[in-house]
Amino acid sequence: MDQLKDIIYAPCLRSSTYDLLALREIEERRRKRISPIISARGNDLTLISEFAKYWEGDSFWLDSSRFPQDSQTELTKKLNDPSGNFDGKFSAFSKIKQINPGTLPVVGFSSGDKPRNVVQFALRLYKEFSAVAIRIEGSGAVLERNLATARAVLNAVSDEDLARTTIILDAWSISQIPSMQEGSSLQKMLRLTEEYDVANVITLSTSWPDDRPDRGVNATVPCIDPFWQAITHKQLGTRGVAHVYGDYAATNPMRDLLDDFDPKKMAQPIPFAGYYNACSWHQERHGAGGENEKYRDIARSFRALDNYHGDEFCWGTRAIGAIASGARDKPGNMAFWNKIRINQHICAMLEDLSEGLLQALGNPHEPEYDDLDDLI
Structure with missing residues (x-):
């Protein structure tokens, strides 16, 4: 093992x-x-x-x-x-x-x-x-x-x-x-x-x-x-x-x-994406079905979050930064943004776990975990 x-x-x-x-x-x-x-x-x-x-x-x-x-x-x-x-x-x-x-x-x-x-x-x-x-x-x-x-x-x-x-x-x-x-x-x-x-x-x-925020609305889950x-x-x-x-x-x-969106088989949904940090997901949903340029607005919203990890944190945040700035020609579709969401979640969750998230949640009153309060 x-x-x-x-x-x-x-x-x-x-x-x-x-x-x-x-x-x-x-x-x-x-x-x-x-x-x-x-x-x-x-x-x-x-x-x-x-x-x-x-x-x-x-x-x-x-x-x-x-x-x-x-x-x-x-x-x-x-x-x-x-x-x-x-x-x-x-x-x-x-x-x-x-x-x-x-x-x-x-x-x-x-x-x-x-x-x-x-x-x-x-x-x-x-x-x-x-x-x-x-x-x-x-x-x-x-x-x-x-x-x-x-x-x-x-x-x-x-x-x-x-x-x-x-x-x-x-x-x-x-x-x-x-x-x-x-x-x-x-x-x-x-x-x-x-x-x-x-x-x-x-x-x-x-x-x-499995539910989504209303169109034009963000949510924290x-x-x-x-x-x-x-x-x-x-x-x-x-x-x-x-x-x-x-x-x-x-x-x-x-x-x-x-989660299994296939642009070759399914109608384009309303642009939607999620971003993980501190035991929550920030969700954004904007535009109409297939209006993928709205993903640039979503990317900019993620970049403006107080707890955004920074463009160089992982592949997902690099993609977010490139879409927000226009460095990437295409804004992506639901499938591409599912990839961003999964990659960013894994990397951010791994960082939280590496910094003692489970120990902090399991021992909330122990002084040694006071500096981890921002993870909870």
Whole structure:
């Protein structure tokens, strides 16, 4: 697990063109601290193969998408087919590993999958890869079935294999801080970390909303993912369990269809963009559908924010600066600005985490974190 020892952030994205391009723009010095989780979807492995080649030398997790809007894509259907104990998924994961040895597989499954198929698939992965993750998601009866399947996998592997196992606890889309009370979905998931000596835990959620400000209006939306994960981080830390923060990088594949905007297939929407800082997103929405020149006004608004990181902070802010100043001929469209939003969010969140965001949120009354108040 040495390849994961410096990782503090696991942004989760679908294998869409602009999502992967946003990752590819991240500088090497930042890549050493993040391990993306890629949910495979689309027609084939082309985009993922290109990403894996570019990301060579650094780790990333590979899963199959189980989001409803991806369910009918050819690749998703192939990867989620349980035939031969998910033989199609195993072959695809192995192919990507040949391109990038840092590829790490996720044992992801739906509540309707047969536990035996999932267990046999997982056992093949342990023979092929240096580390394996088991992803747990859902609530109510769905969560209970998924927990039973996860336990079946964890009971089937050796102690040595447990020591190279990561558990991914995915809270999906949230609009408020999830309950941490005994009997809650999160506590049921976390109980696995008490029952099994796994290597580490990744927590995931997205509070990026699916609604937009009215036209001509800006809004500030709280990013609440770090708040509940800070509690979990502290809880796991008291038991010596390594924890990695994860989110969906200012996307919401459960609710937001415009995250997957394709200018070749969809009508041009009203220009909209978001900018992350200090556990919130500043959102701007201006003009009419297809009036992309309004993105220059949005870029100028972002640059004027008190908490703007500066044009040289990351690829996303360099693009914002170039569009605002006119140095870039084209103002971009929704797809390009989704790329900007994802890239800027990842880089800014990584900086916050590096500066102790989870510790500050989890220990708000300790003097050593007083200088981090501006992150909260």
